Structures are given as structure tokens and as C-alpha cells.
Amino acid sequence: xxxxxxxxxxxxxxxxxxxxxxxxxxxxxxxxxxxxxxxxxxxxxxxxxxxxxxxxxxxxxxxxxxxxxxxxxxxxxxxxxxxxxxxxxxxxxxxxxxxxxxxxxxxxxxxxxxxxxxxxxxxxxxxxxxxxxxxxxxxxxxxxxxxxxxxxxxxxxxxxxxxxxxxxxxxxxxxxxxxxxxxxxxxxxxxxxx
Amino acid sequence: xxxxxxxxxxxxxxxxxxxxxxxxxxxxxxxxxxxxxxxxxxxxxxxxxxxxxxxxxxxxxxxxxxxxxxxxxxxxxxxxxxxxxxxxxxxxxxxxxxxxxxxxxxxxxxxxxxxxxxxxxxxxxxxxxxxxxxxxxxxxxxxxxxxxxxxxxxxxxxxxxxxxxxxxxxxxxxxxxxxxxxxxxxxxxxxxxx
Amino acid sequence: xxxxxxxxxxxxxxxxxxxxxxxxxxxxxxxxxxxxxxxxxxxxxxxxxxxxxxxxxxxxxxxxxxxxxxxxxxxxxxxxxxxxxxxxxxxxxxxxxxxxxxxxxxxxxxxxxxxxxxxxxxxxxxxxxxxxxxxxxxxxxxxxxxxxxxxxxxxxxxxxxxxxxxxxxxxxxxxxxxxxxxxxxxxxxxxxxx
Amino acid sequence: xxxxxxxxxxxxxxxxxxxxxxxxxxxxxxxxxxxxxxxxxxxxxxxxxxxxxxxxxxxxxxxxxxxxxxxxxxxxxxxxxxxxxxxxxxxxxxxxxxxxxxxxxxxxxxxxxxxxxxxxxxxxxxxxxxxxxxxxxxxxxxxxxxxxxxxxxxxxxxxxxxxxxxxxxxxxxxxxxxxxxxxxxxxxxxxxxx
DNA sequence: CATGAATGAGGGTTCATTCAT
DNA sequence: GATGAATGAACCCTCATTCAT
Numbered sequence: 125x126x127x128x129x130x131x132x133x134x135x136x137x138x139x140x141x142x143x144x145x146x147x148x149x150x151x152x153x154x155x156x157x158x159x160x161x162x163x164x165x166x167x168x169x170x171x172x173x174x175x176x177x178x179x180x181x182x183x184x185x186x187x188x189x190x191x192x193x194x195x196x197x198x199x200x201x202x203x204x205x206x207x208x209x210x211x212x213x214x215x216x217x218x219x220x221x222x223x224x225x226x227x228x229x230x231x232x233x234x235x236x237x238x239x240x241x242x243x244x245x246x247x248x249x250x251x252x253x254x255x256x257x258x259x260x261x262x263x264x265x266x267x268x269x270x271x272x273x274x275x276x277x278x279x280x281x282x283x284x285x286x287x288x289x290x291x292x293x294x295x296x297x298x299x300x301x302x303x304x305x306x307x308x309x310x311x312x313x314x315x316x317x318x
Numbered sequence: 319x320x321x322x323x324x325x326x327x328x329x330x331x332x333x334x335x336x337x338x339x340x341x342x343x344x345x346x347x348x349x350x351x352x353x354x355x356x357x358x359x360x361x362x363x364x365x366x367x368x369x370x371x372x373x374x375x376x377x378x379x380x381x382x383x384x385x386x387x388x389x390x391x392x393x394x395x396x397x398x399x400x401x402x403x404x405x406x407x408x409x410x411x412x413x414x415x416x417x418x419x420x421x422x423x424x425x426x427x428x429x430x431x432x433x434x435x436x437x438x439x440x441x442x443x444x445x446x447x448x449x450x451x452x453x454x455x456x457x458x459x460x461x462x463x464x465x466x467x468x469x470x471x472x473x474x475x476x477x478x479x480x481x482x483x484x485x486x487x488x489x490x491x492x493x494x495x496x497x498x499x500x501x502x503x504x505x506x507x508x509x510x511x512x
Numbered sequence: 513x514x515x516x517x518x519x520x521x522x523x524x525x526x527x528x529x530x531x532x533x534x535x536x537x538x539x540x541x542x543x544x545x546x547x548x549x550x551x552x553x554x555x556x557x558x559x560x561x562x563x564x565x566x567x568x569x570x571x572x573x574x575x576x577x578x579x580x581x582x583x584x585x586x587x588x589x590x591x592x593x594x595x596x597x598x599x600x601x602x603x604x605x606x607x608x609x610x611x612x613x614x615x616x617x618x619x620x621x622x623x624x625x626x627x628x629x630x631x632x633x634x635x636x637x638x639x640x641x642x643x644x645x646x647x648x649x650x651x652x653x654x655x656x657x658x659x660x661x662x663x664x665x666x667x668x669x670x671x672x673x674x675x676x677x678x679x680x681x682x683x684x685x686x687x688x689x690x691x692x693x694x695x696x697x698x699x700x701x702x703x704x705x706x
Numbered sequence: 707x708x709x710x711x712x713x714x715x716x717x718x719x720x721x722x723x724x725x726x727x728x729x730x731x732x733x734x735x736x737x738x739x740x741x742x743x744x745x746x747x748x749x750x751x752x753x754x755x756x757x758x759x760x761x762x763x764x765x766x767x768x769x770x771x772x773x774x775x776x777x778x779x780x781x782x783x784x785x786x787x788x789x790x791x792x793x794x795x796x797x798x799x800x801x802x803x804x805x806x807x808x809x810x811x812x813x814x815x816x817x818x819x820x821x822x823x824x825x826x827x828x829x830x831x832x833x834x835x836x837x838x839x840x841x842x843x844x845x846x847x848x849x850x851x852x853x854x855x856x857x858x859x860x861x862x863x864x865x866x867x868x869x870x871x872x873x874x875x876x877x878x879x880x881x882x883x884x885x886x887x888x889x890x891x892x893x894x895x896x897x898x899x900x
Numbered sequence: 901c902a903t904g905a906a907t908g909a910g911g912g913t914t915c916a917t918t919c920a921t
Numbered sequence: 922g923a924t925g926a927a928t929g930a931a932c933c934c935t936c937a938t939t940c941a942t
Contacts (some may be wrong), residue, residue: 153347156932170906172934234428275502282506285483286476293475308469312476312510350915362917364923372916541735544911556912558927566912622816663890669875670868670894677867696857700864704894738936750938752902760937 137188139164139174141228144185148227152182152238182231183243189228190250193221197257207265211317212310214261215287219306222290230291255284262317271317283313331382333358333368335422338379342421346376346432376425377437383422384444387415391451401459405511406504408455409481413500416484424485449478456511465511477507525576527552527562529616532573536615540570540626570619571631577616578638581609585645595653599705600698602649603675607694610678618679643672650705659705671701719770721746721756723810726767730809734764734820764813765825771810772832775803779839789847793899794892796843797869801888804872812873837866844899853899865895 146163147155157178161168175181200213222229232251239247258280265271273279287309294305340357341349351372355362369375394407416423426445433441452474459465467473481503488499534551535543545566549556563569588601610617620639627635646668653659661667675697682693728745729737739760743750757763782795804811814833821829840862847853855861869891876887 157934158932167907168934169908169936173905178933275506278499278502279506281483281487282480282503285481285486286479288483289475289479292479305472308472309476312469312473315510316506351917352915361924362915363919363925366917367922545913546911555928557915557929560913561926663894666887666890667894669871670891673868673871673874674864675867676871677863680867681863693860696860697864700857700861700898704897739938740936749903751904751940754938755901 136174136184140181140185140188143181144189144228144231147182147185148229148231152231152234179239179243183239183247185228186232186247187250189225189232190247190254194250194254194257196221197254201257201260207261207268207270208314208318210261211258211265211314214258215283215310215313216306218284218287219290219309220302222287223294223296223302223305226291233288233291255280258283265317273317279316282316286313330368330378334375334379334382337375338383338422338425341376341379342423342425346425346428373433373437377433377441379422380426380441381444383419383426384441384448388444388448388451390415391448395451395454401455401462401464402508402512404455405452405459405508408452409477409504409507410500412478412481413484413503414496416481417488417490417496417499420485427482427485449474452477459511467511473510476510480507524562524572528569528573528576531569532577532616532619535570535573536617536619540619540622567627567631571627571635573616574620574635575638577613577620578635578642582638582642582645584609585642589645589648595649595656595658596702596706599646599649599653599702602646603671603698603701604694606672606675607678607697608690610675611682611684611690611693614679621676621679643668646671653705661705667704670704674701718756718766722763722767722770725763726771726810726813729764729767730811730813734813734816761821761825765821765829767810768814768829769832771807771814772829772836776832776836776839778803779836783839783842789843789850789852790896790900792843793840793847793896796840797865797892797895798888800866800869801872801891802884804869805876805878805884805887808873815870815873837862840865847899855899861898864898868895 142163143160146160149155150159157168157171160181161171164171171181175184196217197214200210200217203210203213205213259276262271262273262276262280266273266276290305290309294300294302296302336357337354340354343349344353351362351365354375355365358365365375369378390411391408394404394411397404397407399407453470456465456467456470456474460467460470484499484503488494488496490496530551531548534548537543538547545556545559548569549559552559559569563572584605585602588598588605591598591601593601647664650659650661650664650668654661654664678693678697682688682690684690724745725742728742731737732741739750739753742763743753746753753763757766778799779796782792782799785792785795787795841858844853844855844858844862848855848858872887872891876882876884878884
């Protein structure tokens with residue numbers, strides 16, 4: 125029984141991952157339920173067996189991705205290292221994610237007012253939760269004297285905005301390795317904090 | 319004759335502006351030609367007299383807005399002030415634009431792979447042109463010793479990314495005035511350059 | 513201008529009439545928008561130019577038919593004849609309608625819980641309005657001593673029920689002419705009132 | 707074995723009864739096989755074990771209900787009472803049924819051209835059989851001088867139609883008890899016969 | 901016997917686009 | 922130049938039905 129449920133859960137995750145692929149590649153509106161089903165080697169009908177409708181599907185995509193991202197940054201927060209190192213790691217982690225999972229990441233940046241009010245609040249909450257983890261690092265850094273910033277919220281926004289923009293220009297085929305990019309970004313962004 | 323053409327041009331600009339409003343408010347896909355026509359107090363049919371199709375319409379929106387933005391930054395570049403001041407002014411100008419014309423600005427950030435190849439290259443070229451103006455300021459600053467950065471391209475991306483993200487969180491109803499936001503952003507972002 | 517609007521109104525009426533034909537022949541659920549459009553020698557798209565959706569379409573059918581029926585019985589009520597004659601004429605009129613416009617009439621009898629609350633109240637009101645015209649005749653007859661009934665409401669229901677059932681068995685190909693049927697029904701039903 | 711079959715039969719009857727409930731409440735088209743299965747605390751798959759398809763299911767519903775109704779009226783016919791009393795009892799029985807089992811009764815009134823030809827003839831035959839029982843009472847009454855009607859068929863139709871219409875207006879929450887309604891109806895309808 | 905999963909054929913609806921007037 | 926009307930291709934979604942397990 126438990127095994128069965130685990131399998132089901134795994135399957136749903138796999139489906140969400142594939143769906144996110146298509147959706148973020150084509151965009152929410154251009155990706156049809158047929159497209160998504162095809163990617164899953166299913167028919168549309170089967171898709172609707174698992175998800176009530178298109179919005180529900182994309183909503184669950186969002187949720188899954190955000191939850192995973194939150195977990196990872198939380199793990200960094202729990203490390204026993206300096207605040208500077210935490211921020212560095214968080215920045216690098218974020219950038220790796222933005223590059224490695226470009227499609228899914230991209231999806232998060234374009235909620236496109238697709239969601240019904242009920243869903244949107246959940247998503248926004250989770251987004252805020254994620255962002256607040258960066259706030260925590262900043263706050264911790266201020267407390268122990270590592271960082272010297274007054275407008276913490278805005279600094280957080282600057283950092284997140286700078287990182288998210290990578291989407292728009294980075295190409296894995298380019299000359300820069302993702303490791304280099306991440307390192308350089310971390311270096312420059314830390315200049316703002318210190 | 320010349321007057322007539324001017325009038326026509328002005329009319330078209332007005333149309334583009336209104337259209338951009340609707341499109342960026344609703345998003346490209348949710349904004350129907352009917353919506354746009356209604357905003358222009360026209361019928362759909364009339365709209366098609368001026369623009370061959372929806373893509374052409376949005377393409378011209380993009381072009382107009384970008385051209386105007388480029389002009390403004392070019393004007394700053396031509397000023398006889400220090401590089402630091404130029405960058406400061408450019409940042410503030412950009413942020414004002416992002417806040418004051420949120421809808422149009424937003425449209426620029428979501429090309430959404432709407433464009434056919436033919437159009438997209440024109441847009442990308444113009445975008446690049448705009449971005450390169452920031453490069454020029456940075457280069458100038460490096461030449462005259464004001465700025466000390468190695469990875470100029472990446473720094474430019476950090477700055478642009480940070481600024482564009484304002485879209486996502488700034489609300490005119492919030493406590494922060496746009497003047498404050500622009501000033502603070504300029505201050506922090508200049509820290510990266512110096 | 514006025515002529516144009518009249519034409520449009522007439523066209524809409526024609527459309528409603530044809531639509532009612534299909535719908536009542538096939539039933540609301542079996543009649544597809546394609547079917548209806550085909551009957552109108554149109555495409556589905558054109559249909560949606562005139563009616564927001566299927567429910568709106570059928571709602572307007574109902575309304576039109578009921579309105580016309582109400583007018584006719586009201587005309588009978590206004591005649592200067594005895595109550596008995598009025599009831600006789602109303603019965604005959606109703607039965608003619610049930611037989612001549614079998615399809616539309618049939619549609620009225622099967623609201624099939626198709627309507628949204630907003631619409632259903634309008635329809636029920638109009639139905640009640642129609643039925644109340646029979647009440648008025650009965651009341652008038654009681655006042656002037658022609659009729660001798662205690663439970664007026666129930667008698668009205670008996671009369672309407674009996675007449676509406678004709679739908680279920682009368683066939684124009686059968687031996688009975690509609691004139692005969694109407695006359696006999698009137699005769700028997702008046703026995704209840706007198 | 708015999709016991710087993712009896713149990714099975716009973717089970718099927720229970721299923722039909724529950725199914726009829728859902729179908730007549732929602733209407734044939736709005737009631738999905740899922741709905742029906744849920745009411746039976748089963749899954750769709752199981753339902754298909756018992757019934758070949760949806761039409762078969764509703765067909766058996768019809769048949770069961772009609773058979774039961776026929777039996778009851780036949781019992782009345784066999785009583786040793788006057789024709790007037792028989793008709794009175796039949797009317798009352800019919801009305802009780804219409805009120806007590808509103809949903810199932812309602813289903814019978816809306817065959818909705820759901821049935822394939824093969825089925826429909828069986829149903830129509832059974833309906834006719836039921837109706838003919840009223841004919842028999844009338845005929846018997848005519849023979850023994852209780853009733854004085856020429857157009858027996860039409861009178862039967864008037865009586866049935868009047869009774870079936872009760873569906874449309876009677877509410878158990880209303881002021882009238884079903885006993886009152888049945889009595890009054892019987893009284894008025896007998897006026898037609900005598 | 902029963903279930904979960906899948907299929908596939910529509911049906912309602914939207915909307916960019918066209919065109920006669 | 923402008924309008925109303927119409928088209929048709931997609932798209933989301935539903936649901937009766939099937940079937941391996």
C-alpha cells in the first residue's frame with residue numbers, strides 16, 4: 125500500500141517535471157494539453173485523470189519546484205559557516221539552478237497572471253518564503269557584523285533580480301562556464317553587502 | 319502632405335501606445351484584438367487596416383518603445399559629466415521608466431517567443447543596442463579610471479537584471495517613493511563598479 | 513438606422529426559431545452548436561457572434577416563445593365574450609400551439625435544469641405569468657357565476673397538465689384532426705369548471 | 707443456488723433504484739457513470755460488470771419501475787369494487803407514486819430519445835400496457851353504466867396528463883398534503899367521466 | 901469481481917483573420 | 922477608411938467505454 129502510494133507520487137513528480145519542461149519551453153499559452161500529454165507519452169484524457177485542469181497542472185509544477193528550491197537554501201542556512209559563505213553558497217546554488225533547470229526556473233518567473241486567486245496566494249507565499257531565506261542570511265550577517273547594509277529588503281531584491289536575469293543571456297554554449305558565472309556573480313554581489 | 323504624414327505618424331504612435339497598454343496589462347495572449355480595438359475606440363476591422371496582424375502590431379510596439387528608451391540614454395551619454403554621474407543618471411532614468419511605464423516596460427521583458435524570426439532579430443538588435451549604451455558608460459569609466467571592473471559584460475547584466483526586477487515588487491502604493499528607490503539602487507549598484 | 517435594427521431583430525428571431533427547432537427535436541444535450549449552426553446555414557463561429565454561449569441561446573429561445581404565447585392569451589382575455597368562451601378559446605389556442613409548434617412547445621416543457629439561476633428565475637416568472645392568465649379566466653368565471661370551483665389553482669394545473677400531455681401522444685398523421693382534438697379537450701375540461 | 711440468484715436479483719434491483727435516483731435527479735445526460743458508480747459506492751469498472759453500457763442501465767431502470775407500477779394498478783383492477791372506486795383508487799395510487807417517487811417517476815416522463823430502437827419499443831409497449839389499465843377501468847365503467855364518455859382514449863389521456871403534471875408544481879414542502887391533492891384530483895377528474 | 905488507468909471521440913468556446921459593403 | 926459579420930482552426934475539457942492486473 126505504502127509502496128503503491130510512493131510509486132504514484134513518484135509518477136506524478138515525473139509527470140510534473142516533464143510538463144514543466146514543455147510549458148516553460150513553449151510558454152503557458154502556447155503549450156497545449158496535447159503537447160504536454162505527448163511529452164508524457166500519454167493522451168490528453170489520461171492527463172486529466174491526474175490533474176483537474178491546465179491551471180491545476182501548472183500550479184502543481186510551480187509548487188513542486190519552489191518547494192525543492194526552498195529546501196536547498198534552507199540546508200545552506202543550517203550550515204555552520206560564516207554569513208558570507210552562506211550568501212556565497214546560496215547565490216551559487218541559485219545560479220546553478222537558474223542555469224541547469226532553465227526551463228522550470230523560467231516558468232517561475234512568468235506567472236503570467238495565469239492563476240486563480242486561490243492558487244496565486246499559495247504561490248506568492250512560497251515565493252516570499254524562498255526570498256525570505258536570503259533575508260535571513262542578510263539579517264544574520266548584519267547581526268554578526270559581516271554585512272553593513274541599511275535597506276536590507278532592497279538589497280535582497282537587487283541580488284535576486286541580478287541572478288534571475290541570467291536566464292535572459294546565459295547560454296550553455298557560450299564561452300563562460302556556469303561555475304565561472306556563479307563565482308563572478310557571487311563576488312560582485314557580495315560587494316554590495318560588505 | 320508632410321503635415322498629413324506627420325498626423326498619421328502621430329496617430330499610429332498613439333495607437334501603439336494604447337495597444338501596448340492593453341497588451342502589457344493582460345499579457346500578449348490574453349489581450350485579444352477586440353480588447354485592443356476597444357481601447358482604441360475602434361473595431362477590429364479598422365485595426366487591421368493599420369497593422370497586418372497581431373504580431374506586426376506588437377512588434378511595432380516593441381520597436382517604438384525601445385527606440386525612445388535608446389534615445390534617452392544616448393542623451394545621457396552625450397552629457398558632459400563624469401562617468402559615475404552618467405551611470406547614476408542612466409540607472410535612475412531606467413528605473414523611472416520601469417516604474418512609470420510599468421505596463422510597456424513589462425511587455426519588453428516578455429517577448430514570449432511571440433515573434434517570427436524575422437522580427438525577433440530586429441528586436442534583439444535593438445535590445446542589444448540599448449544594453450550596449452550601459453557598456454559604453456562602463457567602458458568610458460574604465461578608461462578614465464572611475465570604474466575598476468574586469469568582467470564588464472557581466473557587470474552590465476547584473477545592473478540591468480537588478481533594475482528590471484523592480485517590476486516584480488515595486489508598488490506605487492507602497493511606502494517607498496520611486497525617487498528613493500532609484501537613488502538607493504544607484505548607490506548600491508555603483509558599489510559594484512567602483 | 514431604425515430599419516437596420518429591425519432587420520437585425522428579425523434575423524435574430526429567425527435564428528432563434530430555427531435553433532429552437534433543432535434543440536427541441538434533438539433535445540438540449542444532443543443538439544450541438546454545430547447542429548444548430550448547420551440548420552442556420554452558418555458556422556459555429558457565427559453563432560457565437562450572436563449569442564454568448566449555448567445557454568444564452570436556448571434562454572432567448574424560451575423567452576421569445578413564452579412572450580409570444582403570453583401575448584396571444586392576453587388577447588383572448590381582452591375579448592368581450594363570456595368566461596366560458598374565453599376559456600374555450602384559450603384551451604383551443606394552447607392546443608393548437610402544442611400541436612403546430614410541437615418542437616418549440618416541447619422545449620418549454622423540458623427546462624432540464626439547464627439554466628443558471630439567473631436565467632431560470634426569468635423563465636419561471638414568465639411561465640408563471642402565462643399560467644396566471646388561465647387563473648384570471650377562472651377567477652373571472654367564478655365572479656360572474658359561470659364557474660363553480662373551489663380549488664382554482666389545482667384546476668388550472670389539471671387543465672394545463674392535460675393539455676400539455678398532448679405532446680406525448682398526438683401525431684399529425686393520426687386520424688384525429690387537431691381541430692377535433694382541441695374541441696373535445698375543451699368540452700371535457702370545461703366539465704371540470706362548470 | 708436459488709438463494710444466490712435471489713440475492714443477485716435483489717442486488718441488481720437495489721442498484722437500479724440508486725441509479726434511477728441519480729439519473730432522474732441530474733437528468734440522463736448530466737448524470738455520468740462516475741456519478742452513478744459513486745452513489746452505488748462502486749467504481750465505474752464494477753458498474754460495467756453489471757450493465758453493458760449506460761443505455762442498458764437506464765433501460766433496465768425504466769423496465770423495473772414500469773413493471774412495478776403495472777402490477778399495482780392490476781391489483782386495483784382485480785378488486786371487487788365499483789368502477790368509480792377503481793378509478794379513484796388508481797388515480798390516487800398514481801399520484802402517490804408521482805409524489806413519493808418523484809425522481810423515478812420523472813425519469814419515465816423523459817425518455818429523451820435516449821433509447822435505441824430495440825429498447826424503445828419495449829418501453830413504449832410497457833407504457834402502453836400501463837395506460838391500457840386505465841382504459842380497462844373506463845371500459846368497464848362504460849359497460850356497467852357508471853361512466854358516460856364517448857372518446858375514451860382521449861379521456862384517458864386527459865386524466866394521465868393532468869396527473870403527470872403534478873411533478874411540475876407539487877412540492878412536499880408546500881401547504882398541500884399529498885393525500886389532499888390526490889383526493890381533489892380524483893374528484894375533479896371523475897367529473898369528466900361521469 | 902473489482903480497480904485504476906487510459907483512450908478517443910466529440911462538444912463548447914475563443915479568437916485571429918478576412919471581406920463585402 | 923471603417924464596420925459588421927463570418928470563418929475556421931485550435932484549444933480545453935468531458936465522459937462513455939475498455940482492459941490489464
